[in-house]
Amino acid sequence: MIEIYLFILGSVFASFLYVYVTRKINGESIIKPRSHCDHCKHQLKWFELIPIVSYIALKGKCRYCHKKIDKYSFIVEILTGVLFILVYLVYGMSIKTLIGLVLVLEFIAICISDFKYMQVLDEVLVVGLAIIIVLVYFDGGVKMWYLGFMQAVFAFVLMFLVKVLGDYMFNKESLGGGDIKLSFLMGYLLPYQLFLVALIVGSTTALPYAFYINKKNTSGELAFGPFLMVGLLIAFLFQNDIINVINSLIIK
Numbered sequence: 001m002i003e004i005y006l007f008i009l010g011s012v013f014a015s016f017l018y019v020y021v022t023r024k025i026n027g028e029s030i031i032k033p034r035s036h037c038d039h040c041k042h043q044l045k046w047f048e049l050i051p052i053v054s055y056i057a058l059k060g061k062c063r064y065c066h067k068k069i070d071k072y073s074f075i076v077e078i079l080t081g082v083l084f085i086l087v088y089l090v091y092g093m094s095i096k097t098l099i100g101l102v103l104v105l106e107f108i109a110i111c112i113s114d115f116k117y118m119q120v121l122d123e124v125l126v127v128g129l130a131i132i133i134v135l136v137y138f139d140g141g142v143k144m145w146y147l148g149f150m151q152a153v154f155a156f157v158l159m160f161l162v163k164v165l166g167d168y169m170f171n172k173e174s175l176g177g178g179d180i181k182l183s184f185l186m187g188y189l190l191p192y193q194l195f196l197v198a199l200i201v202g203s204t205t206a207l208p209y210a211f212y213i214n215k216k217n218t219s220g221e222l223a224f225g226p227f228l229m230v231g232l233l234i235a236f237l238f239q240n241d242i243i244n245v246i247n248s249l250i251i252k
């Protein structure tokens with residue numbers, strides 16, 4: 001039952017985030033105009049704005065001009081709902097679940113902005129980090145707070161050095177500023193072993209995409225933020241298993 005509720009909650013959040021991020025990047029107002037069809041600008045009624053349901057009911061087409069509705073919003077809503085359930089299945093009723101839900105939203109917001117527009121919105125990072133800092137305090141007290149901060153500085157400096165080295169070696173921008181800022185958030189939640197695991201997972205999952213992008217365009221610009229977030233989510237959700245594996249490898 002709670003899974004269904006979480007799925008709906010996730011899709012509603014995702015729907016809002018999608019509108020917020022795309023409008024913000026395109027320099028449009030968040031409140032006005034009301035949601036409308038991208039093609040014929042017809043304003044949408046409330047029943048055409050229900051996440052997932054409306055898209056299916058309208059068969060992916062505008063009711064007025066019958067042109068196709070942006071399917072990314074639909075995909076993002078389903079993905080968020082599923083990830084919300086996954087977080088709950090791992091951590092149950094706990095503060096860690098709340099942290100996980102914030103991370104999922106962060107991941108979704110970064111996917112929308114980085115894949116579509118090659119940028120990560122600062123406010124997405126700042127608001128996410130602020131909420132997580134408060135939640136970590138409730139989860140682990142001042143000690144975790146302090147530890148998180150130290151880890152974050154370590155991660156940030158490490159990524160910055162990688163960027164400087166990468167820029168020098170490839171003679172072009174290797175890591176974006178958004179990626180460096182994102183590493184601060186990653187470090188805040190992950191001890192250094194898990195941070196490295198997250199980097200490895202992120203880089204590995206980014207590889208197929210990098211090949212695809214290189215084939216498609218010559219500038220070879222790569223959205224790395226979403227993959228770093230995949231690494232962070234996996235390292236955060238399965239941290240106990242990962243630590244166990246690392247320990248058993250070191251002891252043997």
Ligand SMILES: [Zn+2]
Nearest residue numbers: 037040062065
């Ligand atoms: Zn239309």
